[in-house]
Amino acid sequence: MTSKTPGRLYRLWDSDLAYAFRTAPVAIVATLVALTIIFCAVFAPWLAPMNPYNPAGLNLMNGFTPPMEPNAFTGETFLMGADNQGRDMLSTIMYGTRTSLFVGAMAVLFAMVLGISVGLYAGWRGGWVDGALMRVADVQLAFPAILIALLIFGIARGFIPDNLRDQLAIWVLIVAIGLSDWVQFARVVRGATMVEKNKEYVQAARVIGAHPAKIMFRHILPNVMGPVLVIATISLALAIIAEATLSFLGVGVPPTQPSLGTLIRIGQGFLISGEWWILLFPSLTLLALALSVNLLGDWLRDALNPRLR
Amino acid sequence: MIAFILRRLLQSVIVMIAVAAVSFTLFRFVGDPINSMVGQEASIADRQALRDSLGLNDPIILQFGRFLGNALQGEFGISYRLQMPVTELILQRLPATIELALVSGLLAFVVGLALGVYTALRRRGVLSNVIMTASLIGVSLPTFLIGVLLIWVFAVELRWLPSNGRGEVVALGDWWSTGFLTHSGRLALILPAVTLGLYQMTLIMRLVRAEMLEVLRTDYIKFARARGLSARAVNFGHALKNTLVPVITITGLQLGSIIAFSIITETVFNWPGVGALFINSVRFVDVPVMAAYLMMIALIFVVINLIVDLLYYAVDPRLRVDRAGKAH
Numbered sequence: 001m002t003s004k005t006p007g008r009l010y011r012l013w014d015s016d017l018a019y020a021f022r023t024a025p026v027a028i029v030a031t032l033v034a035l036t037i038i039f040c041a042v043f044a045p046w047l048a049p050m051n052p053y054n055p056a057g058l059n060l061m062n063g064f065t066p067p068m069e070p071n072a073f074t075g076e077t078f079l080m081g082a083d084n085q086g087r088d089m090l091s092t093i094m095y096g097t098r099t100s101l102f103v104g105a106m107a108v109l110f111a112m113v114l115g116i117s118v119g120l121y122a123g124w125r126g127g128w129v130d131g132a133l134m135r136v137a138d139v140q141l142a143f144p145a146i147l148i149a150l151l152i153f154g155i156a157r158g159f160i161p162d163n164l165r166d167q168l169a170i171w172v173l174i175v176a177i178g179l180s181d182w183v184q185f186a187r188v189v190r191g192a193t194m195v196e197k198n199k200e201y202v203q204a205a206r207v208i209g210a211h212p213a214k215i216m217f218r219h220i221l222p223n224v225m226g227p228v229l230v231i232a233t234i235s236l237a238l239a240i241i242a243e244a245t246l247s248f249l250g251v252g253v254p255p256t257q258p259s260l261g262t263l264i265r266i267g268q269g270f271l272i273s274g275e276w277w278i279l280l281f282p283s284l285t286l287l288a289l290a291l292s293v294n295l296l297g298d299w300l301r302d303a304l305n306p307r308l309r
Numbered sequence: 310m311i312a313f314i315l316r317r318l319l320q321s322v323i324v325m326i327a328v329a330a331v332s333f334t335l336f337r338f339v340g341d342p343i344n345s346m347v348g349q350e351a352s353i354a355d356r357q358a359l360r361d362s363l364g365l366n367d368p369i370i371l372q373f374g375r376f377l378g379n380a381l382q383g384e385f386g387i388s389y390r391l392q393m394p395v396t397e398l399i400l401q402r403l404p405a406t407i408e409l410a411l412v413s414g415l416l417a418f419v420v421g422l423a424l425g426v427y428t429a430l431r432r433r434g435v436l437s438n439v440i441m442t443a444s445l446i447g448v449s450l451p452t453f454l455i456g457v458l459l460i461w462v463f464a465v466e467l468r469w470l471p472s473n474g475r476g477e478v479v480a481l482g483d484w485w486s487t488g489f490l491t492h493s494g495r496l497a498l499i500l501p502a503v504t505l506g507l508y509q510m511t512l513i514m515r516l517v518r519a520e521m522l523e524v525l526r527t528d529y530i531k532f533a534r535a536r537g538l539s540a541r542a543v544n545f546g547h548a549l550k551n552t553l554v555p556v557i558t559i560t561g562l563q564l565g566s567i568i569a570f571s572i573i574t575e576t577v578f579n580w581p582g583v584g585a586l587f588i589n590s591v592r593f594v595d596v597p598v599m600a601a602y603l604m605m606i607a608l609i610f611v612v613i614n615l616i617v618d619l620l621y622y623a624v625d626p627r628l629r630v631d632r633a634g635k636a637h
Contacts, residue, residue, distance in 0.1 A: 154591035
């Protein structure tokens with residue numbers, strides 16, 4: 001590192017956004033919570049005490065072991081207890097969060113790519129493409145996202161042959177949640193593009209004969225990324241909740257790959273008989289994940305755009 | 310005025326036709342309708358005859374026209390899973406959903422309004438802060454989790470309220486069954502109604518609070534105070550009255566959401582309504598029920614949106630210059 005030009009890391013540390021972050025305790029706590037959960041989920045196969053879906057590693061005698069209490073027969077202790085088949089709840093939750101996060105992140109990515117492309121094109125070209133997009137957006141925004149995701153999921157399932165249904169379920173779910181959410185991105189990008197395209201740097205790029213696609217993606221897109229990032233963060237929280245809801249209703253991920261929503265549905269069944277830990281810990285994880293990502297999104301919105309409330 | 314109404318009506322009709330097209334595609338191309346109607350032993354000639362008699366060999370556009378005609382008469386065929394006319398199935402379960410939606414909508418409106426006014430008037434109070442924080446957590450909690458937690462506390466631990474079903478119902482006429490008239494029916498309604506209404510309640514509360522704060526800052530409120538009117542008259546007679554227009558329209562719009570979210574609540578509480586019927590139709594790919602539900606929910610949303618838009622137009626003269634789509 002030379003002394004005259006500070007390194008990238010230093011510039012990042014010194015930026016307004018980083019300063020705002022360092023002085024916002026809520027954002028720091030939310031980030032820590034979210035990162036911890038994400039880390040545990042991503043590295044679940046290496047971190048989890050056991051692989052809950054490897055039947056060889058299960059001991060039925062461990063079934064219904066309460067948390068932090070040694071099992072009466074085997075003497076094993078589980079931090080968060082064990083479920084009816086003797087699976088360690090902590091491991092189950094880590095694997096479940098992995099599925100939830102994967103579906104949520106992929107759905108947001110899909111919505112983002114689709115929304116940005118359509119939004120850029122509509123904002124750049126205007127005309128009937130733009131009109132059609134805005135009509136679709138109006139109609140779609142009138143319906144709750146979860147209902148749209150549910151309908152798309154149901155329709156897609158109808159078209160997929162029986163034998164492929166479970167294999168494709170996760171991808172269908174991702175597309176369904178993504179399609180229920182892309183309008184937000186398209187609208188914001190369209191609006192920002194319409195403002196940006198009249199600015200001088202865009203005209204300069206046009207004058208030197210740059211290809212419209214290059215102008216859109218290389219010049220305009222970086223300048224509209226701020227709001228997109230905010231929506232992406234909030235969308236992630238919503239997508240995780242949407243996935244959990246659908247899985248809870250029994251129309252989401254297949255039973256072989258349970259997510260947090262599936263775990264909560266299973267846990268509800270054991271509530272009456274008193275095995276509360278099978279329900280409580282997945283619920284708390286979902287709540288912590290959704291709440292921390294939500295708070296982070298809220299903070300990001302305020303930090304990136306002080307004019308917005 | 311007439312041009313505006315016509316344009317809005319036309320838009321609504323287009324949306325409904327688009328939804329009908331999706332419904333029809335689903336109906337016509339998912340699986341083979343013939344297979345789900347006749348058994349394995351039917352011969353190819355029989356199938357062909359049935360296909361002809363049902364008009365499945367006609368041009369698609371003709372079939373779509375027939376589908377639309379049937380849909381207008383409330384005719385959606387027979388459920389694959391339950392072997393009953395779809396219309397009858399839905400009508401049978403509609404009262405349960407409507408009663409639940411009405412009670413939770415009312416609950417959300419009344420409590421949301423009260424809390425919103427309170428937090429706006431006592432902005433810096435401790436209780437206001439507690440309520441605001443709680444509402445933030447409430448928004449982040451998924452509906453189904455609220456339901457499950459309520460069941461845990463009030464049905465499993467305290468044993469005060471039932472955790473599923475509608476309790477005893479009383480038949481009113483041929484098509485309606487109500488849970489309002491029996492004790493167990495009213496008890497069974499409490500938990501689902503709270504679960505369904507909670508999200509809308511926080512929404513209404515935040516809206517009322519924001520609108521109240523906005524209005525309380527205006528000159529005519531200051532003038533009313535200067536005139537020496539009592540705090541009560543200023544807060545409720547002037548400020549609250551002027552916040553009610555947007556609040557009522559938003560609440561109206563939320564009624565559609567309540568019916569949509571009842572899918573979740575009904576599943577959690579085993580409530581015998583239309584939402585639970587729909588979820589099962591998605592799970593078992595029961596296409597006629599899915600198609601009918603799709604049309605029904607779209608109709609509800611379109612009608613609510615139309616009414617709200619027209620009301621807005623009637624109430625707020627500024628919109629008459631602008632384009633109508635921005636009304637919400």
